[in-house]
Amino acid sequence: MKHTLDILTAPTQLPDPIGEDAVVPYRGRKVYIENYGCQMNLSDAEVIRSILTRDGYGFTSAVDDADVILLNTCSVREHAEERVYGRLAELSSRKAGRPELVLGVCGCMAQRVADRMLDRAPYVDFVMGPDTYRNLPEALGATGGDPFLDVRLDRSEDYADILPIREEVVKAWLTIQRGCDKFCTFCIVPFVRGRERSISLASLVEEARGLGARGVREVTLLGQTVNSYDDGEHEFADLLNAVAEVDGIERVRFTSPHPSDATGAMIRAMGGNPKVCAHMHLPMQSGSDDVLRRMRRTYTVEEYLRVVDDLRTHVPGVAITTDIIAGFCGETADDHAATCDVMRRVRFDSAFMFRYSPREGAVAHKKHPDDVPEDEKIRRLREIIDLQEAVSREVYAGHVGSVVSALVEGPSKRDPSDLYGKTDDFKTCVFPGRDAQPGDIVRVRVESATAHTLIGRIVS
Numbered sequence: 309m310k311h312t313l314d315i316l317t318a319p320t321q322l323p324d325p326i327g328e329d330a331v332v333p334y335r336g337r338k339v340y341i342e343n344y345g346c347q348m349n350l351s352d353a354e355v356i357r358s359i360l361t362r363d364g365y366g367f368t369s370a371v372d373d374a375d376v377i378l379l380n381t382c383s384v385r386e387h388a389e390e391r392v393y394g395r396l397a398e399l400s401s402r403k404a405g406r407p408e409l410v411l412g413v414c415g416c417m418a419q420r421v422a423d424r425m426l427d428r429a430p431y432v433d434f435v436m437g438p439d440t441y442r443n444l445p446e447a448l449g450a451t452g453g454d455p456f457l458d459v460r461l462d463r464s465e466d467y468a469d470i471l472p473i474r475e476e477v478v479k480a481w482l483t484i485q486r487g488c489d490k491f492c493t494f495c496i497v498p499f500v501r502g503r504e505r506s507i508s509l510a511s512l513v514e515e516a517r518g519l520g521a522r523g524v525r526e527v528t529l530l531g532q533t534v535n536s537y538d539d540g541e542h543e544f545a546d547l548l549n550a551v552a553e554v555d556g557i558e559r560v561r562f563t564s565p566h567p568s569d570a571t572g573a574m575i576r577a578m579g580g581n582p583k584v585c586a587h588m589h590l591p592m593q594s595g596s597d598d599v600l601r602r603m604r605r606t607y608t609v610e611e612y613l614r615v616v617d618d619l620r621t622h623v624p625g626v627a628i629t630t631d632i633i634a635g636f637c638g639e640t641a642d643d644h645a646a647t648c649d650v651m652r653r654v655r656f657d658s659a660f661m662f663r664y665s666p667r668e669g670a671v672a673h674k675k676h677p678d679d680v681p682e683d684e685k686i687r688r689l690r691e692i693i694d695l696q697e698a699v700s701r702e703v704y705a706g707h708v709g710s711v712v713s714a715l716v717e718g719p720s721k722r723d724p725s726d727l728y729g730k731t732d733d734f735k736t737c738v739f740p741g742r743d744a745q746p747g748d749i750v751r752v753r754v755e756s757a758t759a760h761t762l763i764g765r766i767v768s
């Protein structure tokens with residue numbers, strides 16, 4: 309799954325204070341949520357909105373208007389955690405003039421750091437892990453005494469009965485699975501989000517029907533290893549096909565799959581069902597078997613390349629993107645060269661590339677010395693970024709002259725007189741189009757390209 313260190317969503321808007329499902333009248337208290345990290349946190353924020361709306365809270369996009377400030381945090385990199393501490397210190401000054409202001413932390417960092425957060429940020433009122441959001445109303449009501457701390461992991465918690473309150477109109481995340489059983493040695497997700505559990509296909513299809521009826525055109529199925537989905541009766545391919553059948557849903561995507569769970573049935577669903585998008589984000593992490601073994605990724609380079617070949621054989625026009633870590637424990641110059649070789653061979657459409665940083669609590673932190681010098685990690689990262697940029701530029705340039713279909717998402721950020729959307733294979737596409745509306749699927753002739761964007765014109 310892609311993690312970024314940026315705040316990915318604007319904080320939420322003030323909704324109708326008493327929604328249809330609300331069971332408590334509006335209390336007159338507004339919550340401001342600030343999200344950090346990956347798509348799973350964005351999806352969790354939609355669950356939190358639902359839980360708090362039912363308990364009579366409203367929401368605001370202005371931190372100055374908030375009665376409750378909630379940081380929904382990420383723990384995947386140390387830098388992300390330091391940013392949260394910095395932000396908390398900044399926000400704490402507001403409490404001096406407004407002692408009734410509630411400041412809370414939830415998400416992966418809250419789970420990982422738990423009560424130690426209260427040592428460093430004693431002004432925090434509550435700390436909640438990802439499996440305890442049902443207790444948020446209790447946490448928000450328990451002010452004035454000791455800080456409220458709830459970081460229990462709960463194998464049975466999947467929030468399947470809570471209908472998320474989504475802000476997106478055209479696209480929606482659909483969390484199909486929580487937790488992870490893979491225990492890659494560099495990652496702390498299994499320790500902060502618990503063991504893998506899947507939500508039933510029937511419940512997910514029901515939710516997708518509601519989305520389709522509301523005008524959502526594209527659904528992204530979300531899970532830490534999304535393609536290991538197993539509700540006891542159905543596998544991932546069944547779910548892909550079932551969601552694709554829902555009226556109104558025109559596109560189905562998913563993120564992030566694990567190479568070891570890439571089955572023939574999944575690849576057949578991608579190749580055979582026109583609503584399943586021809587894009588696979590397939591995290592490789594390294595092109596060296598030795599490094600993959602130390603990472604406990606459970607596949608070899610050869611097995612990874614077999615999945616790539618199967619996708620390219622059976623899914624016409626498929627785009628393959630990836631994640632790569634530079635400078636993992638024990639990575640030699642030859643290991644790094646092997647990663648570059650695989651990148652040249654696969655020619656990924658794009659990649660998220662990071663330099664390794666150890667995470668306290670992850671297996672590698674205890675087992676493998678972080679022995680690649682920092683300047684060497686930076687040099688290797690620079691090399692793979694330069695390599696990928698060159699490949700991406702060629703791959704994107706290869707689309708010039710072709711016609712792609714794009715789901716219109718809204719005005720382009722760079723020039724609001726243009727529109728932007730995503731192609732079926734997950735490329736950003738920008739085009740003038742005053743007649744098209746968000747939610748339209750348009751055909752665009754590509755006239756030029758950068759390493760990250762296709763630029764063109766709508767054709768009839």
Ligand code: SF4
Nearest residue numbers: 488490491492495497
């Ligand atoms: S598959 Fe590995 S990297 Fe992904 S969430 Fe699970 S442990 Fe972390």
